[in-house]
Amino acid sequence: MLDFNAIKSGLQARINYLARELAPGGYEDSGNYFAKSPLRYDRKIGSFYIGLVERPTFQRGAWIDQSTGEKGDIIDLIVAVHGLDKVAAFRWGADYLGQDFEVKALPKDSAPVYGSAGKKPQSAKEQAASAAKWFARAGAIKNTLAETYLSARGLAMKDYPRCLGFLNNVRHRDNGTFPCMMTGLTDAKGKVKAVHRTFLKHDGTGKAEVDPPRLVWPGYKGLIMRLHSTDDSHDLALVEGVEDGLSVAKAKPDLNVWGAVSVSNFKNITLPAILGTVYICADNDAAESKAGRALDKAVAALLPEIKRRGARLMIVRSPVGKDFNDVY
Secondary structure, three states: OOOHOOOOOOOOOOOOHHHHHOOOOOOOOEEEEEEOOOOOOOOOOOEEEEEEEOOHHHHHOOOEOOOOOHHHHHHHHHHHOOOOOHHHHHHHHHHHHHOOOOOOOOOOOOOOOOOOOOOOOOHHHHHHHHHHHHHHOOOOOOHHHHHHHHHHOOOOOOOOOOOOOEEEEEEEOOEEEEEEEEEEEEOOOEEEEEEEEEEOOOOOOOOOOOOEEEEEEEEEOOOOEEEEOOOOOOOEEEEEOOOHHHHHHHHHHEEEEEEOOOOOHHOOOOOOOOOOEEEEOOOOOOOHHHOHHHHHHHHHHHHHHHOOOOEEEEEOOOOOOOOOHHHO
């Protein structure tokens, strides 16, 4: 059983190793660890560093990003890198140290805390706000490993949609930290309410070999990824994932393209006020398969509303391979 001060002290004692996990690819110099900032798109090492030794005005594990003015202690860095609240950051720290513990007391500047058997979860509103803050820290994907990944999928573009971002050090729930393509999931008003993460290999040439390589937090029901928008048409293409959506947008830039994460979510989204033809971009799954049955249910749920509004619904499939990204 550990208290919060013990957790923080344990992390500080291991800062030489932890710094490299939270901000990989750096180097030590004069008692500091310098690396590209894990909190934004950072072109070069220099402005972000973590203290490796205790100083009167800069404790061990403290960090600062001189480009943005952001700074804090080791717990604040865990909060920022992993998109956690402070209590969850301490729990992450305990897991990193390999300890089981029950929450007993928080430092005075922390939020109220609850015992491990009765921890109060964030409300749906608080989770959505945390997701929006997390996504806001992601930088543009141009010249990042996310662009390397998309280019390897045949999806190099001059301009990428604003719903895509990149963080170079995101923790997978079971398998360490990885570069990550971040996708903001928005509600009908366009406000980010959740984050879709695609974990990448450290060279960006493909998805990380983790299970699963994609995760959504806190949930995606009724939310969409706005992968392409155009004022030239009211037609809408519905896809599941980022790669399919960008493939459709590349082939048919006259379509608006929304990603719903899953076919099962098609029925939950709020369709645009003005609607032309709705194209469901389906994978080439067998009709009797689980995916095929899910598609049938999605069509049955959408069709009445689409007909009521005088619009059309069409199912389209890739002419080759499993999905539309196989065209490229």
